[in-house]
Amino acid sequence: MSEYQRKHKRKKRLILFTQLAIFILFITVWELLAKHGMINTFITSSPSNIIKTIINLYNTNNLFNHIWVTLYETILAFTLTLIISILISIILYKSDFLAKVIDPYLTLLNSLPKVALGPILIIWIGANEKSIITMGILITIIVSIQSIYNGFKNTPPIKIKLMKTFNASNRDIFLKLVFPQNIRTIVNTLKINTALCLVGIIMGEFLTSKAGIGYLILYGSQVFNLDLVMAGIFILIILSILIYKIITYIEKRLEKY
């Protein structure tokens, strides 16, 4: 190993070490302050209380149920968003007229804070899981449609010309060029979607739910059990990291070219 490589490696290790140190320091200080009564754990909770709460949830068999509910809603909303946005993007790509007509409406819907639609969803769909999943879809779908459609539209003209020199049909141009050309755009959109989708689901669970991590957090705050609120947030962090890792793995697998 050269001097440069060694230096580079040392620097990387130092960064990782500092990152870990900050985390440990934060947790330790929090715990110590709580233990010595210097902060009010009724409001701030404490790391040990959070762990106790999680163990308690596990012992009463609720932990994985709540995680599963949120995960299931997220995956469903995510998958539906993906399918619907690809289908709509294809329709818009095929019809330039429709795309131009619909464009201002998409922009309008995009700038609307979707959470404002919550009350309407509950009245129209009902105070049930369907409303939560719809919220998850609503929050992600406009951005998905816009980025996938733009990807389709930005297919290099020279490649389309190439396909035409081989007398390719529109169907061939789409299936053999436009779609594969945009797999990456779609995966990137997925990456943004997962985080957004989770936001939508938690928002939905805040509005109406009987289970799920959003339910835990909301319930905790209503009964002023900050341990439960913090535990919910902690689980949510772990869950979002996990989902992110899965998507990054899929992305890597696709990156052979």
Add this chain to the structure above:
Amino acid sequence: MDTLVQIKNLNKIYESSDGNVIALNNINFDIHKNEFLTIIGSSGCGKSTILNILDGIDKDYNGKIILDKDIKIGYMLQEDALFEWLTVEENALLGLKILKKLNKETKNYTINLLDKYGLKDFKDKYPKSLSGGMRQRVALIRTLATKPDVLLMDEPFSALDYQTRLQVSDDVYRIIKEENTTVVMVSHDLAESISMSDRIIVLSKRPGKVKKIYTITLTNKSTPIENRKAKEFAYYYDALWKDLDKNV
């Protein structure tokens, strides 16, 4: 000499919101079998339009294109336009596949071309691992795989740096001659045109008209790089330079 294609009274008008633009004005010329014909002219004179019309992508024109029997036309574009998600071999077979002419025989023919022209070890690789020159060769083979009687080339080397460009034009020339292909190339590079062509058509600036047709006769004609040393080279260069409409 066999004539493969006759272009008669070809006119092309572009309609736009600020009025019509005449792109091509009464173009007439023939394409002979096995010749290397180059069309030169300043940018915007409509030379690429001629190729688009010959290929059949552009059907909006006036005049007659008379093809000899049912000859096939292949088109090599300005950029290689390789698909990054397909291997070199899949890229080379793309045209055949879309034309629904992919069978054992045509596939073997294409793979043979890849082997023959230095891409043997790259068949299963993706385009990103190829050099600019190799990419251009794959693009050429993708077109040659469909066995065109006339190969159209639209500034095929313009995306390459100068040294690669010289090397690739030599490569492409060798492949074209070995496979006995008739070529119509569009270029704005005088030296390149003289070194490769049998005939050169000079187009005037817009509206494009045939200004002059040169038959290039070089002593000891060989590869494009060698041809640049021929004693007639400077004469043609000078003559073409004077004929070319300058936009500056």
